[in-house]
Amino acid sequence: xxxxxxxxxxxxxxxxxxRFWDLALREHSHVNKKGIYDEALSSFFRNVDSRRxxxxxxxxxxxxxxxxxxxxxxxxxxxxVVNEILQGPLRELFDSTQLITDVSGSGxxxxxxxxxxxxxxxxxIVDQLRRAAEHCDCxxxxxxxxxxxxxxxxxxxxxxxxxxxxxxxxxxxxxxxxYPSAEDDVITSPYNSVLAMRxxxxxxxxxxxxxxxxxxxxxxxxxxxSHSGKPGSVIKKDSAIISGQGxxxxxxxPFDAMNNIVANLLLNITSSARFEGSxxxxxxxxxxxxxxxxxxxxxxxxxxxxxxxxDVNIPTRRLDQMFTDAFSKDxxxxxxxxxxxxxxxxxxxxxxxxxxxxxxxxxxxLKPTLPFVSWNQEGWKTGLCSVPPVGHxxxxxxxxxxxxxxxxxxxxxxxxxxxxxxxxxxxxxxHVDGMEQGCFTEAISSLSSLIEEYSQLDATKDRLMPDAAxxxxxx
Amino acid sequence: xxxxxxxxxxxxxxxxxEFFEVISNDANDTQRKVxxxxxxxxxxxxxxxxxLVARSVLIDMEPKVISQSIAKAAKSGKWRYxxxxHFSQKQGSGxxxxxxxxxxxxxxxEVVVDIVRREVERCDxxxxxxxxxxxxxxxxxxxxxxxxQCLRDAYPNSFILNHLTWPxxxxxxxxxxxxxxxxxxxxxQLSDAxxxxxxxxxxxxxxxxxxxxxxxxxxxxxxIAHQLGSVLQPALTxxxxxxxxxxxxxxxxxxxxxxxEYKLLSVCNIPQVSSSSMAYSMFTWPAxxxxxxxxxxxxxxxEEGIDWQVRAPSHQPEGIERARSHRRPGFNTSxxxxxxxxxxxxxxAEIGGFQDPTLYTPWLPADEAFSMxxxxxxxxxxxxSAILVSNSQTLLRPLDNMVGKAWNMFASxxxxxQYTKFGISEEDFLDSFTSLEQVIxxxxxx
Numbered sequence: 001x002x003x004x005x006x007x008x009x010x011x012x013x014x015x016x017x018x019r020f021w022d023l024a025l026r027e028h029s030h031v032n033k034k035g036i037y038d039e040a041l042s043s044f045f046r047n048v049d050s051r052r053x054x055x056x057x058x059x060x061x062x063x064x065x066x067x068x069x070x071x072x073x074x075x076x077x078x079x080x081v082v083n084e085i086l087q088g089p090l091r092e093l094f095d096s097t098q099l100i101t102d103v104s105g106s107g108x109x110x111x112x113x114x115x116x117x118x119x120x121x122x123x124x125i126v127d128q129l130r131r132a133a134e135h136c137d138c139x140x141x142x143x144x145x146x147x148x149x150x151x152x153x154x155x156x157x158x159x160x161x162x163x164x165x166x167x168x169x170x171x172x173x174x175x176x177x178x179y180p181s182a183e184d185d186v187i188t189s190p191y192n193s194v195l196a197m198r199x200x201x202x203x204x205x206x207x208x209x210x211x212x213x214x215x216x217x218x219x220x221x222x223x224x225x226s227h228s229g230k231p232g233s234v235i236k237k238d239s240a241i242i243s244g245q246g247x248x249x250x251x252x253x254p255f256d257a258m259n260n261i262v263a264n265l266l267l268n269i270t271s272s273a274r275f276e277g278s279x280x281x282x283x284x285x286x287x288x289x290x291x292x293x294x295x296x297x298x299x300x301x302x303x304x305x306x307x308x309x310x311d312v313n314i315p316t317r318r319l320d321q322m323f324t325d326a327f328s329k330d331x332x333x334x335x336x337x338x339x340x341x342x343x344x345x346x347x348x349x350x351x352x353x354x355x356x357x358x359x360x361x362x363x364x365x366l367k368p369t370l371p372f373v374s375w376n377q378e379g380w381k382t383g384l385c386s387v388p389p390v391g392h393x394x395x396x397x398x399x400x401x402x403x404x405x406x407x408x409x410x411x412x413x414x415x416x417x418x419x420x421x422x423x424x425x426x427x428x429x430x431h432v433d434g435m436e437q438g439c440f441t442e443a444i445s446s447l448s449s450l451i452e453e454y455s456q457l458d459a460t461k462d463r464l465m466p467d468a469a470x471x472x473x474x475x
Numbered sequence: 476x477x478x479x480x481x482x483x484x485x486x487x488x489x490x491x492x493e494f495f496e497v498i499s500n501d502a503n504d505t506q507r508k509v510x511x512x513x514x515x516x517x518x519x520x521x522x523x524x525x526x527l528v529a530r531s532v533l534i535d536m537e538p539k540v541i542s543q544s545i546a547k548a549a550k551s552g553k554w555r556y557x558x559x560x561h562f563s564q565k566q567g568s569g570x571x572x573x574x575x576x577x578x579x580x581x582x583x584x585e586v587v588v589d590i591v592r593r594e595v596e597r598c599d600x601x602x603x604x605x606x607x608x609x610x611x612x613x614x615x616x617x618x619x620x621x622x623x624q625c626l627r628d629a630y631p632n633s634f635i636l637n638h639l640t641w642p643x644x645x646x647x648x649x650x651x652x653x654x655x656x657x658x659x660x661x662x663x664q665l666s667d668a669x670x671x672x673x674x675x676x677x678x679x680x681x682x683x684x685x686x687x688x689x690x691x692x693x694x695x696x697x698x699i700a701h702q703l704g705s706v707l708q709p710a711l712t713x714x715x716x717x718x719x720x721x722x723x724x725x726x727x728x729x730x731x732x733x734x735x736e737y738k739l740l741s742v743c744n745i746p747q748v749s750s751s752s753m754a755y756s757m758f759t760w761p762a763x764x765x766x767x768x769x770x771x772x773x774x775x776x777x778e779e780g781i782d783w784q785v786r787a788p789s790h791q792p793e794g795i796e797r798a799r800s801h802r803r804p805g806f807n808t809s810x811x812x813x814x815x816x817x818x819x820x821x822x823x824a825e826i827g828g829f830q831d832p833t834l835y836t837p838w839l840p841a842d843e844a845f846s847m848x849x850x851x852x853x854x855x856x857x858x859x860s861a862i863l864v865s866n867s868q869t870l871l872r873p874l875d876n877m878v879g880k881a882w883n884m885f886a887s888x889x890x891x892x893q894y895t896k897f898g899i900s901e902e903d904f905l906d907s908f909t910s911l912e913q914v915i916x917x918x919x920x921x
Contacts (some may be wrong), residue, residue: 001538002566138565276539278692279647280485284569285613289649292889344889345649357690360678363645375884380646381570384692467879468886471908473916 001039002140002273004283005132006072006266009160010113010153012178013146014074014081015255020145020263021070021090023390027267030390031275037065040274044071045093046135071136073098073128075160077117077152078105097131100124106151107428110192113155115434121156126163133168140273141172141283143266144204148196149180149189158199165203172284174269175204176262179334181213182411188425190415195439197412198446205287206297208265209405211334215258218242221330222306241306243391264389265301265333268397271351272385278356281349281383289381290345290401295450299347299399300338302331305392319354319394323362326398327370334408341404342461343372347381352394354384373457374465403461406454413447420444476602476721477517478707479594480531483608483622484615485540486640488533489692491607492544493700495519495529499554501708501855510852513709513719519554520597527554530598532590533561534622536568536579536614562590568613572654573897575617576661580625583618588625595630603634603724605707606666611642611651616658620665627665634724637666638703641673641873650890652881657899659874660907663914667724668732670706670740671870672699676776683779685749701855702744705862710815710848720848730846731811731866733839736917741869743770744862745778753856760816760824763861767814768828774807774869787833808921809835809844809867816849818859824849836921871918878911 008017028041037047045068070093076082079101085091086099100121106113133139142164146157164173177200180189200207219242241264242257272281291297304325326348329337350359359382372379389395419425420440429435482491495518502514519527529548533541533556541563549555562583568575595601606623608615619637626635639658642651662669677698681690685698709719712726720726732738745767746758766778773785785805812834816824832841854860884890885904895901 140566276543278489280537280539280567282537282567282569284567284571285648288569288571288613288890288893291893294892355689355691356695357678357682357688360643360645367645375887375889376649377880378644378646379649381649382647468883470879470882471912473909473912 001043002138002283003043003071003136004141004143004270004273005129005136005139006044006070006143006145007075007129007160007164008072009075009144009146009157010150011076011078011081011147012150013153013157014076014085016145016176016178016259016262017072017074018085018088018090019256019259020266021072021093023260023263023267025068027390031387035065037063041065041068043270043274045069046071068093070094070098071132073100073125073132075100075121075125075152075156077102077113077156079103098128100128106155108186108188108192109151109428109432110155110195111429111432111435113151113153113157114159114195115155115432117152117156118159119434122163125160126167129164129167133171139168139171141174142168144173144175145262146175147178147180148193149184149186150192154192154196158196158203161199161203172287173203173205174208174283174286175200175206176208176210176266178262179209179211179408179412181211182415188419188428190412190419191425191429191440193412194416194447195443197409198443201295201446201450204297206291206299208299208301208399209334209408210262210265210301211408212258214333214335215261217330218261218306219257225307241303261303261333264303265397267389268303268349268351268395269399271387271389272349272383275385275387277383277385277387279382279384281347281381281385285381286347286399290347290399292344292376292401293453296344296401296453298405299401300336300405301333302326302398302400303333304331304396306331319358320362320365322394322396323366326396327366334405336402336404336408338400338402338404339370341371341402341406342458343370343379344401344403344457345376345379345381346370346401347383347399349383349385349397349399350394351385351396352388352392353386354394356384359384371461374460403454403458406451406458409447409451409454413444413451416444476600477530477598478602478724479591479598479604480518480529481591481604481606481622481626482531482533482544483606483619484535484612486609486612487607487615487619488535488540488544490640490696490699491531491533492547493693493696494607494703495531495548495554496551497697497700497704497855498708499527499551501704503553504856505852507852509719510709510850517602517707517709520557528557529554530594531556531560532594534563534587534618536564536575536618537566538563557594560590560594562587568617570613570648570650570654571893571897572613572617572657573894573899575613575619576621576657577898579614580618580621584621584625587622588629591626592629601630601633602722603636604630605636605638605724607638609640609642610655610658611648612654616654620658620661623662623665634667634728635665636668636670636724636727637662638670639672640699641671641877643674643678644873644876647674650893652877652884653890653894653904655877656881656907656911657904660910663738663910666738667728668740669738670703670742670864672702672742673873680747680777684747684777687749698747701747702742702862705744705817705854705860706742706815706864708817708854710817710850712848713846719850727813727864730813731864733811733843736914737810737866739866739870739874739914739918741865741867742862743767743776743865744860745770746857746860747777750856758859760820760859760861763859764824764826764828767861767863771809771812771863771865771867772807772834773805787831789833807868809865810839810921811835811844811866812846813864814845814847815862815864816847816860817862818853818857819851821849821851821859868918868921871915874911874918875915878908878915882908
């Protein structure tokens, strides 16, 4: 069984991370009735004897759960969010060495986050990462959670990404990036996002982009459903993917609902690595199957079902509906419509009581409606995990490597261009030690060439590509 | 004589466990003591306190599946796996053949060969080694190929049979075609015979013959195990003089693999019905054999949906006429066939239809091409069953499709960076493609 370490950077990263730990505990407590520290738990938690000194190697394997510590490193350049965590119900999960904080924040400035704090805290961060890695028997993956629009998550987060590649080149790096919406209130968010994009394209193994606007839309959809008052529309308690009910924390805070969605995404991705199933899908298999060319590693996530209706039996049609929904644009976590763009590859991670025949039937059914690139006509990676998420009898996570990310990137480029043309706010960046004009031009050209690669693939979309000529054998 | 099985990767371990379950049930079921003892000796080791321990080694790069298989076996109460006969690591091969073959294989070579050696030493006499794996993933395919290579070096005079499970055509793993091409091209040099089951085919059997509504991998694996068991359980051959054949793998190979260019074997089995229908079914040998023969000729994998229009040519075409008239559409030419009959009144069965020279390629005399085993002991609750192990063009189309899709993907160099980073270069890919095109060409010209 492998372990993963979560690195949460910046305000958004830490808030999402916090929801992740809460929901992870909830999920494991549902399954693990006997309080034994089992393999599944060990993938994200250590079992520590809290009476012994903190920071020593006092991990206990097997046996009863004593005190769980999250395999995490929390980084933030201002103290507000991390302090809240330390005073909240999850405080037992983290010991003080796992937290790296400063006081004044990055002022929404990528350069400050990346260069200033990056070099100031480099050693400390590497230390903590090494320590977290040493506590793992077999470290498989680093999950980095951050946002793109700000200063810390975006700048320091991508600096941490580079560190992860240097120090742990063989460990997979999966990054969950929250992209700003067009109406973002941070003026310099396009600069921050584009500068961060370059790092993601170069140094991450996979990126799961998430847009705030999509999360808001999903949240509204659920609220609308639960308030519509139609008979048979009562949502089962704790089943909505925005719900944190049953978790450790008490009252829900404003962004909690949206952050729960992202937390559920992470739980579903790791479910097959943690629990058993008839067709396992490990984390390293995700990168292997979904990334045909090294830079095109942006995977659009979609989660279904969004909720379970209470008091309703689940006929097969509902199962099929779950598969159909996974490809509808309402369920994608970025504003994109994959059905009308080109699929390079797609992964379906099914949880719960679903058999391989249901899976095959739905793939057969949906295949004709989905445009796949010519050399990957059956580009499906499938996984079956027997343990469903809390509140559902089954669920589906779809990860699509699809050219529908292109419009999102193009919009980002446009917003960047608007500011860059006027050189607006650039002096804030160029004043920072280590930052140069060149960083901007490199970043935008990296983004442009990424967009170009997607465009070239798109161009093949409706053309009938002939099969490559086979080798001829002399007879 | 005994067979040592090596179960590799998730598929190999899951199917392997079902296989031993079928064998153990079949051996226990029967009143025939000699059959039962022969089967037990072949596949199990009897310990001091009368426990049956499977002659099997379980290998995987991550521990979940092996633990499950060992637990399921122990639960059966009738047999179990050896306590030290497994090896696993913490992290899988990530569906990457190169990772399995170049990294995990060599890293764990010593330990794995050691465990196999200990299992081999527990046998009085080794009949052969059967390696069970899938071709789509990373461990079964990559590590499996490397382990086969090691075993070939360690036991140069033993027979090695590779049992392969081919994935669903519509994909379980996106890079499955690359992994399959790399595996098959390497195994072709290392293995003595390659026995193939395709998930698509077995799935259809489950759906149409056995009427299973929600087919799980467990159902698929049970069918594969049943077919494999029906081939390897004891039987009487022409040469065995009234005793059960000592060396099924060796005889399989000498009967079916007469030329190193032709190693792909397929199995079909009749009847195959759901257990609930079994009580109401009456089978006669003439009916079973007629269907089986047509299944062979028309390339049907099961007894429903057979195309009865396809007929063998009326005479054996010679020379130029053969090249010109080409193969009749839909007609499956065989290189060699092995017919196994199990059950009641087996000696009354008329098998002349399978000795018809027009079924076979002309460059092999028909009496060399056909062999038969039989036993009056019924297999796995079927009063009568007929099994055909065939070296024919059956697998040609699936193989061609697999190579075609892999080639298309290779033409755009998609995913290649994932393989080159572990040490498999583009030249290695080209070599593999070339070998398989050669195999395809050979089979096409049968």
